[in-house]
Amino acid sequence: MSVSPEDVRTVARLAQLAIAPEAVEDLQGKMNNILCLVEEMNRFDTKEVLPMAHSFELCQRLREDEITQEDVSLSAMKLAPCSEANLYLVPWVMPASDDKTRGE
Amino acid sequence: MEWEAVIGLEVHAQLSTKSKIFSGAATAYGALPNTQACFIDLGMPGVLPVLNKEAVVMAARFGLAIGARVEKRSVFARKNYFYPDLPKGYQISQFEHPIVSQGKLDIIVDENTTKTIEIIRAHLEEDAGKSLHENFQGMSGIDLNRAGTPLLEIVSAPEMRSAKEAVAYLKTLHTLVRYLGICDGNMQEGSFRCDANVSVRPKGQEKLGTRTETKNVNSFRFVEKAINYEIERQIQVLESGGKIVQETRLYDADKNITRSMRAKEDANDYRYFPDPDLLPLVLSDEFIAAVKSQLPELPQEKAERFQTQYGLSAYDAMNLISDMALADYFETVAAGTAKHDQKTYAKLAANWIMGDLSAFLNKENKEIGQSPVSASQLQGLLNRIMDNTISGKIAKTVFETLWEAGGNADEIIKQKGLIQITDSTLINALIDEVIAVHPEQVAEYRSGKEKLFGFFVGQMMKKTQGKANPDEVNKLLKTKLNG
Structure with missing residues (x-):
C-alpha cells in the first residue's frame, strides 16, 4: 500500500495544512516510509492480540451528573481575539457554502 | 420503470442530563451565550474529560428498551474535522465500539401495516456549539453553550421504503425516548434531530443506489416532505440519464426543496482514532441489571x-x-x-x-x-x-x-335543559305532529322515496332541539311511517 500525491493533498486539506506544491513529493516519500513500517508489522501474527484502546489496563471512571462548573465566559472572552454580545467572533463562515470538512 | 425508495434514519437524541457529557457545566436550554461552556467544553490545554454516569445509564436504558446488546466494553473515539463551533478540532464520539448495538423497533405504519425496523447501533457523543451567521462586524458569532451536551445517535438500518414509514419510525422512537425519560423530544429546540439517508433503486434490484443525506429536519411533517421531495428528485435525475452524487443536502422548508450542502465525506476523512484522554467504558452485569430493573412500562x-x-x-x-x-x-x-x-x-x-x-x-x-x-x-x-x-x-x-x-x-x-327525551309516548306524539304537517312528504315516502326518512329524523331533531333519543326516534318513526 502506498500514498499518491493526491492522497497527500487530501490529508493536508483535512488537516487544514497549506502544503507547497514542491513539498508534496517529499511528504509522499515520508508517508510511504511510515506505511512501510506498518507493513513490517504484518510479518507478525496478531490474530490473538486484541486491539488496544488505551495504553493503561484501566477503565473509565464515571462522575455523578452534577453541575460543578461555574460561568467562565468573562475570563474566556478575554482570551478571544474578538467578541461581541458574549459571542466569540470568528472570520465569516457561511453555513454549508464551500465547507467540505464539516461533520456532525 | 418502477422505483423503490430505501431510507435509513440517523437520530440525534439530546440526553436529559443536568450537566454535560464530559464536564460539570450546565446543559439548560436558552442561557446567555457562552455562560455554560467551561474550560473542558472549550478544549483548553491541560483539561481532561470525565464521563457523566447518567448519560451512560440513559444510553443503556435505551439499549435495553429496544432489545439491543448493551456492550460491556465500548470505546470513545475522536472524530476529526474543523469548524469554528467545534473548539477542540474533534468531536468525542464512538466509532468501532458503540455502547448499544443490534436492537429493533416495531412500528405501526397504518391501521393494517406493522413493521419491525432494525436499529444497527446507538452511540454516545458530544454535541458541537452553534454558529450564528448574522453579521457581527462582518464576522460569525460562536455560542459554545451546546458544546459537550450529551447526544445518543441512533442509527437505523436502511429498511424503510416510504416517507410514511420513516415518519412512523421516527414517531415511535420519539415516544420511546420520552417514556424512558432520556430525552425531552423537543424538536424545535433541537433535542431530537433527524438526518435522512435516502436512495432509490429499480424495484426488484438488490444493489443499493447512491444515497444522499438530508440533515437536521426539525419536524415530523418536514421529514415526510423532505424525503418525498428527495425521492422524486432522485428518480427524475436517474430517468433523465443523470447520476446521483453522494452528498449532504439541506431541507428548505419555505420552498419545500432539498439543496446540496457539500460533498459527503467518507468515514476515513474523519480519521477516527481512540481518544487517549478517555479509557474504555466497561459496564458490569450488575450495572446493566440495575438499569433494567428501573425500566418503566414501555x-x-x-x-x-x-x-x-x-x-x-x-x-x-x-x-x-x-x-x-x-x-x-x-x-x-x-x-x-x-x-x-x-x-x-x-x-x-x-x-x-x-x-x-x-x-x-x-x-x-x-x-x-x-x-x-x-x-x-x-x-x-x-x-x-x-x-x-x-x-x-x-x-x-x-x-x-x-x-x-x-x-x-x-x-x-x-x-340548559338538555336531558334526552326517551319517553316513547312523548316521542310518538311528536312524530304524529311532524307527520300531520308534512302530508306530501309522507305520501312520497310511502310511495317508495325512502331517502325521505332522513328528512323526518331531521324534523324531529329540530322540534326537540336535538334532545330526542335518536335510536328511539328511528324505531318509532319507522313504525309510524310504514304503518
Whole structure:
C-alpha cells in the first residue's frame, strides 16, 4: 500500500495544512516510509492480540451528573481575539457554502 | 420503470442530563451565550474529560428498551474535522465500539401495516456549539453553550421504503425516548434531530443506489416532505440519464426543496482514532441489571395492555400511548366506569379523547396537560352518555361549554335543559305532529322515496332541539311511517 500525491493533498486539506506544491513529493516519500513500517508489522501474527484502546489496563471512571462548573465566559472572552454580545467572533463562515470538512 | 425508495434514519437524541457529557457545566436550554461552556467544553490545554454516569445509564436504558446488546466494553473515539463551533478540532464520539448495538423497533405504519425496523447501533457523543451567521462586524458569532451536551445517535438500518414509514419510525422512537425519560423530544429546540439517508433503486434490484443525506429536519411533517421531495428528485435525475452524487443536502422548508450542502465525506476523512484522554467504558452485569430493573412500562407494553384491558384496537391503543400524558389521561377517564361495561366505556373514552378533545386541543395549540377539560370532567360527561341522559350530539354541546366555561356535565345539562327525551309516548306524539304537517312528504315516502326518512329524523331533531333519543326516534318513526 502506498500514498499518491493526491492522497497527500487530501490529508493536508483535512488537516487544514497549506502544503507547497514542491513539498508534496517529499511528504509522499515520508508517508510511504511510515506505511512501510506498518507493513513490517504484518510479518507478525496478531490474530490473538486484541486491539488496544488505551495504553493503561484501566477503565473509565464515571462522575455523578452534577453541575460543578461555574460561568467562565468573562475570563474566556478575554482570551478571544474578538467578541461581541458574549459571542466569540470568528472570520465569516457561511453555513454549508464551500465547507467540505464539516461533520456532525 | 418502477422505483423503490430505501431510507435509513440517523437520530440525534439530546440526553436529559443536568450537566454535560464530559464536564460539570450546565446543559439548560436558552442561557446567555457562552455562560455554560467551561474550560473542558472549550478544549483548553491541560483539561481532561470525565464521563457523566447518567448519560451512560440513559444510553443503556435505551439499549435495553429496544432489545439491543448493551456492550460491556465500548470505546470513545475522536472524530476529526474543523469548524469554528467545534473548539477542540474533534468531536468525542464512538466509532468501532458503540455502547448499544443490534436492537429493533416495531412500528405501526397504518391501521393494517406493522413493521419491525432494525436499529444497527446507538452511540454516545458530544454535541458541537452553534454558529450564528448574522453579521457581527462582518464576522460569525460562536455560542459554545451546546458544546459537550450529551447526544445518543441512533442509527437505523436502511429498511424503510416510504416517507410514511420513516415518519412512523421516527414517531415511535420519539415516544420511546420520552417514556424512558432520556430525552425531552423537543424538536424545535433541537433535542431530537433527524438526518435522512435516502436512495432509490429499480424495484426488484438488490444493489443499493447512491444515497444522499438530508440533515437536521426539525419536524415530523418536514421529514415526510423532505424525503418525498428527495425521492422524486432522485428518480427524475436517474430517468433523465443523470447520476446521483453522494452528498449532504439541506431541507428548505419555505420552498419545500432539498439543496446540496457539500460533498459527503467518507468515514476515513474523519480519521477516527481512540481518544487517549478517555479509557474504555466497561459496564458490569450488575450495572446493566440495575438499569433494567428501573425500566418503566414501555410504550409497546402499554399499547398491548390497552388492547387486552380495555378492548381497544391496536391503532387506537398506539394513538393513545403516543404521549405518556395522553395515556395517563385516558386511564384516569376509563377508571370511572364502576356502573358501566368497562370496554364499552373505555372505547367511548378513547373516541372522545382522540376525537373532540384532540380537535379542541389542536385548534388552540394546547398539550393534553393544558386541557381546560379535566379527566374527571370528561368522565362526568361520558357517564351521562352511557346512562342515556343525553345523546352523543347533545354531549358535543355540553363538551363545548365544559371547555369554554368549566363546571360539570350534570349542572350544564340541568341548566340548559338538555336531558334526552326517551319517553316513547312523548316521542310518538311528536312524530304524529311532524307527520300531520308534512302530508306530501309522507305520501312520497310511502310511495317508495325512502331517502325521505332522513328528512323526518331531521324534523324531529329540530322540534326537540336535538334532545330526542335518536335510536328511539328511528324505531318509532319507522313504525309510524310504514304503518
